[in-house]
Amino acid sequence: PPPPPTGDADADVRWVFYSSGTTGFPKGARHTDASVIAGSNSMVSQLGFDETDVASIAFPIAHIGGSSVLSLGLRTACKVVLVDIFDPRTAPLALARHGSTMLGSAAPHFHAYFNAQAAFNAQAAHGPERLFGRLRFFMAGGAPSEPGMHDRAIAELGGDGLMNGWGLTEFPMAGYPSPGDPPERLRTAAGRPGPGVRISVRDPDGTEVARGQEGELCIAGPQLFTGYVDASLDAEAFTPDGYFHTGDLGIHHPEGWIYITGRLKDVIVRNAENISALEVENVLLTHPGIAEVAVVGLPDPRTGERCAAFVVQAEGAGPLTLPDLAAFCREKGLAVYKTPERLELLDAIPRNAMGKALKKQLRESVTADA
Incomplete structure (x- = not known):
């Protein structure tokens, strides 16, 4: 693995994305064209996007996920549909009109799609038709999925259900499952590492633990950012051998599946x-x-x-x-x-x-x- 970044100016850095700051303060992550483009690797290889797909961006395009989906469009020639503001009443209808094959990305969006389908069903002329007739799957990763979401998506909207992935502003789209994977994995796992992605699960003293044991998920690979805008944060962000401390607690299953069990900063100590x-x-x-x-x-x-x-x-x-x-x-x-x-x-x-x-x-x- 490459060494941790030094914080020196990098002429290749052309993108800065800020973390969401949901549990702390936002931090600016510095990315290159190469790391941004690599954020679409797992969508191409694991989710199987091609030129027949219609991807959607239901969240602000300036989010790290927006750049990954745009890279996906450039690489596969699929159509990408954006909404300026996600209005839960009108946005689902717009995505349906464009024939979206992928819908994302978190519970508030999914409930809007369910409500739109229910309203569509209530119109007697439509009968049992699907509002999203070309839908292949839900794509998630912005927030933990609600229990039962995968099965509900299949039952109410069709397609292959929920493809729940894992990623961070510092390391976008680390991995996904694939359509057709076992339902028990799709219901609970956060995918498998994408191309070139390396996972190291470590205990609090930095020792790597065996597959199947819980610890902090540390990660390295082509979409890894080059460091923070505030370079003083870099020293604690990386392991000595170049892996990024994600702050996510999880398990790397012997068969490759990633399970997220919590956040280091989202642990209550009582x-x-x-x-x-x-x-x-x-x-x-x-x-x-x-x-x-x-x-x-x-x-x-x-x-x-x-x-x-x-x-x-x-x-x-x-x-x-x-x-x-x-x-x-x-x-x-x-x-x-x-x-x-x-x-x-x-x-x-x-x-x-x-x-x-x-x-x-x-x-x-x-x-x-x-």
């Missing part, structure tokens, strides 16, 4: 016990009365942190209380210390354009009231 916010969110999303949820850690003078659930209730659901939530978590087998100790009911969870919950904003909204 009484010296680590709680994965993602694990708690996945349990709560199975509650029939919950439409959306974001779990964050709040300061607590006794335990260090406590687990708080920010919830948008499902339409028509009765009032949800904290004791209700605790009983549901016990029923689902969630450890008692992982059960939320605070419940905040919201009309909507603040999200960025990629669908990621703005957890820093949620945390600050509560601490400001305290």
